[in-house]
Amino acid sequence: MDKQLRYNDFAGFLTKQFPFKVQKLSVNAGFTCPNRDGSKGYGGCTYCNNQTFNPEYCRTEKTVTTQLEEGKLFFARKYPQMKYLAYFQAYTNTYGELEQLKRMYEEALDVENVVGLVIGTRPDCMPDSLLDYLEELNRQTFLLVEYGIESTDDHTLARINRGHTFACTEDAVRRTAGRGILTGGHVILGLPGEDSEKLIRQAETLSQLPLTTLKMHQLQLIKGTRMAHEFAQHPEDFHLYTVDEYIDLAIDYIEHLRPDLVLERFVSQSPKELLIAPDWGLKNHEFTTRLKRRMEERDAWQGKHCSKKYSIINSDNKNGN
Template sequence: MEEKRYNEFGDFLKSRFPFKVQKISVNAGFTCPNRNGEKGWGGCTYCNNQTFSPQYCHTDKSIDRQLSEGISFFRRKYPEMRYLAYFQAYTNTYGDVADVIEKYEQALRYPEVVGLIIGTRPDCMPDELLGYLRELSRKVFVLVEYGVESTFDETLMRINRGHRYSDSVKAICRTAEAGIFTGAHMIMGLPGESRNMILQHAVKLSELPLTTLKLHQLQLIRNTRMAAEYKKDPEGFHLYQLDEYIDLVVDFIEMLRPNIILERFVSQSPDELLIAPRWGIKNHEFTARLLRKMRERNASQGRLFK
């Protein structure tokens, strides 16, 4: 059997469950503090939530119905499969704590759901909710994913994140100290960030008690402020070519702490929303090319970790 080049998320799930598990996205009707005026208006400059919400995820449908429609796709082929409710759209810890908890509990009452994955911002984890998740994680699988996006405050300001990198550090440390699986999400190639700056993300993230990490390339999406910025000043952006991005990701992985679990390297936005880059490649095809490049270079996760 070929030596593993990096820690795969699928292997992590296999180590936690005696059966196959699959994420099912849920849109529970949350918003964000930089959309409603608490931190800012308009949201992050790159964000259009249509790019990652499946067809069945609509807030006019109950959480039960979204789960049922999502699960029905897999149930026929994998009747023994169980599911993780993935609270994905917007900030899924933001709101009245009792209301937030009730949404989680609705998902957990669904018979085949065995855990939660919660996507959120690092400035939206109140102590009361973290305490609930700490207790919950002792009974079911819980992974909290923080949208870090960049480790440079000037970038975070430019993309209207409404928080600093220090907020990410604090949230990740608090969550991990509570015994909860803790993840981070990063966008590779944000405007103003050089290749060396992106590789510094790997160094900084490796210092944090992260369980998992998601990466994906910067994508310019229609009907976003970033798309308007690009149209006005395309020279202010570096959109990576596919092979160039693969080389960047290999370098990133080699600098990363060896035991961080890597869940994803690219994202696929709907064709009708995507402006650029247009690589025309599926996630599994990208992973195959990445592994081929890692074999060619004899690269492995953490080889250059200090």
């Protein structure tokens, strides 16, 4: 970990993985979700509106190749030597027939200057047959599987209509990392019923899992979601953090994470036309600058309060390529 930075950042992680600059390009491959099509439930998670993270070039009527080529054009003008990771982001990108999944992943890897895959999915959508294939793929290219964890508390998971338990998450993470595949997680800080004390325990729980990367972001209320309706009915059930409150919460959380965990993100920035609250008026990089400054003021660093027995849990989890 860079002592000047005070946390283990994703840019530094990528620098160790590649001898050139890389950029993630989002792909919307047209997948649905078992929590929407009736397999697990209907309506999806209560906070979910996938419009919040699909770039303009990600349209399901476009092929995987077309989406990636258009995404490359966006960056190529400024960074002509850039290489790319195809990021299968929208909905559940392992929820399909194995042969269909193989075709999509391999189509992405056939695009010029695409040097790896990041696959976002749910913990209840990773069968061993797919892991067999991904284990082999991991020997040939960079691969990161990113699971939506959201919370480690089963009561919260039920409340947000997640459709699985934390035991399911733990199983999927361990099975994936056990194949030598880089494994990431995503959590939402500030879900209803989760105060700072619960979130500190969450950080400690996650530190025991063989995760390589972790994304976190603030709870956001998005138009058209069930959670937005719940907020309108019972605003007292929600604590919407001010930016300064959230910065201190995020730092408390970071201090309880093991120091080798790669922290990819602290906040999410939803389209203004969809966002109800909180609206901080900050871009992600502006937030990160403020967080770094506050860490210096507090003399905080990643793992400061983390139990030593978790501090090297991920040291042997190397990429297989």
